[in-house]
Amino acid sequence: MSAAPEEVQPSGPSPRLADIGRLAAFSDAVFAIVITLLVLDLRVPEFHEGQLAASLREEAPSFLAFVVSFVYVGVLWLNHHAVLQLVRGTTLALNWINLAILFGVVLIPFPTMVLASALANGDTDDLRVAVVLYALAAALMSAPWLVFFAYLRRHPALRASHVGQDQVRAQQARPIIGLVLFGLTGLLGWIVNPLFGLLGIVVMIIYHGFTSEGVRAGTFQWGRTGRRG
Template identity: 45%
Template sequence: MGVDGTSDETPPGGPPLRRETSRLLSFSDGVFAIIITLLVLDLQPPRVERGQLLHALIEQWPAYLAYVSSYLYVAVNWLNHRAAFNRVENSGKALQWYNLGVLFSTALLPFATSVVSQAMRDGDQADQRTGVVVYGLVGVLVSVSWLGLYHYLTRHHDLLDQTVPRRFFPAERARAAIGLLGYALAILVGYLVNPLFALAIFLLLPIFYSLTSSGLYELRRLRHPHG
């Protein structure tokens, strides 16, 4: 019994929502760890004749670029996830499904990374265009999943810590929209102009998200560190 005469036992309806939020975070961290581990499996030493190892390693540069881009992308997704749920006080089934949507889309990155790196390394221009389209579509899907999550949290401020400003998640929703437009642009540029330009965009977008992983206001702090 508690000091006020109430029971300390878990209510019949299930564990408290705060405990559910903790479980959600633990599960999500495990999924992100698996995804980021799977990325490295595409980096394999080339099988070559004697004296050709250095040349073969250099020829695999698309695989290295795809790995770096995807690693950064998964890393900033984890940072975004941490920044978002550090501000969430209560959970529920709807929020859990939005979270599963984020995990589902992010889990496709190892596949997309393998496709684009193999296409850039071994394929012709048609394969390279297909590869960047596949990767770009996964990027769009990830952005859409975050857009849905942020929109839900914007509409349900009652789930958040009371200290969270009301403008925070609308600004995060704008960040997700920037990603959606960025990956859509990469698809068009990579398919219609040059796949290498798409790879550059794929690398720049995670850098943008890493600079703003705690919110768009981080950009203002970087521009005005003493403001």
């Protein structure tokens, strides 16, 4: 019986692997800080006697922006947690790629505040700019994830024993979709209507939440049953 064909290994020495624990712990701390910073834009409004309900309604845009970004950061954390299940160690290059991912995460509070301000006090043009800014930040955030999966494909020694090339390829489609569709969402908000653009952002966040372990049904099954204990 002939042996199954082995996956082609890249030429050159294998990268020197370090424990993934420090990278995961640092990343979790960054996510925790960012998701906490989001709440700082919420405030108790000034109100006259009997006008508390009306004053709280005026803060609704800030609440909306907070909820959208809170869910977004949570989804990004789920995605980050999922990709760390693909690797058995880290390298200096992978650490830098991870820092680029975290850079995109820590930027989220700024477009969140801009969006809340535009929803509360701006006109349609202001809201259009705020939506485009948010969509642009989200699109740019997809770029380091694309680099992460490309690096993982070129260095199979980094991958956990249960992770194959097809699983990495399935994950790599997601940041490409993010780059394209977040960009199109920004255009939709600018050209058509900023509220449509905001709705598109919410849809994309939901998409990334439901596909945190890949875009194919087989990948979802692998994510549930083939993960490291």
